[in-house]
Amino acid sequence: MGTVAFILQILLGLAFLFFGFNKFGSKMNEEFTRYGYPKWFKIATGIVEVVGGVFLLAGYWNDQLTAWGSLLATLTMLGAVVTHLKVKDAGSKFTVPVVLLLVSVFLLYVNSGNF
Numbered sequence: 001m002g003t004v005a006f007i008l009q010i011l012l013g014l015a016f017l018f019f020g021f022n023k024f025g026s027k028m029n030e031e032f033t034r035y036g037y038p039k040w041f042k043i044a045t046g047i048v049e050v051v052g053g054v055f056l057l058a059g060y061w062n063d064q065l066t067a068w069g070s071l072l073a074t075l076t077m078l079g080a081v082v083t084h085l086k087v088k089d090a091g092s093k094f095t096v097p098v099v100l101l102l103v104s105v106f107l108l109y110v111n112s113g114n115f
Contacts, residue, residue: 005110009066012073012103013056020049035083048076056107066107067114073104 022028023046032042052072059066077100084094 002110005107006060008103009056009059009070009107012100012107013053013059013069015100016049016053016056016069016073016076018053020046020051020053022046023049035087045076048072052076059111063111063114067111070104070108070111074101074108077101077104 023042028042029039032039052069055065055069055072059069077097080097081094081101084097
């Protein structure tokens with residue numbers, strides 16, 4: 001894997017840890033209610049994001065973890081983008097999810113042979 005892909009992997013892993021841990025507090029309660037999701041879904045999303053972030057960071061030592069982390073990130077960000085479109089959020093609300101989706105799809109492509 002190249003240097004650019006590795007840097008993107010680390011940045012995506014850190015972003016997923018940050019956003020994942022934010023789901024465990026009350027900060028996102030109002031947003032998930034607005035999305036029409038049950039309360040437990042916020043915690044489940046946080047767990048998936050933290051696991052994905054850990055996999056991406058641990059991928060430094062194990063390429064298979066990078067592949068699985070990229071898959072989790074891609075599916076999570078696809079869900080986030082669809083959710084923002086469903087509730088008709090302004091573009092500024094889902095710019096970050098779109099960027100994270102593009103990065104995770106790139107990493108998934110680069111690591112697709114590592115499953």
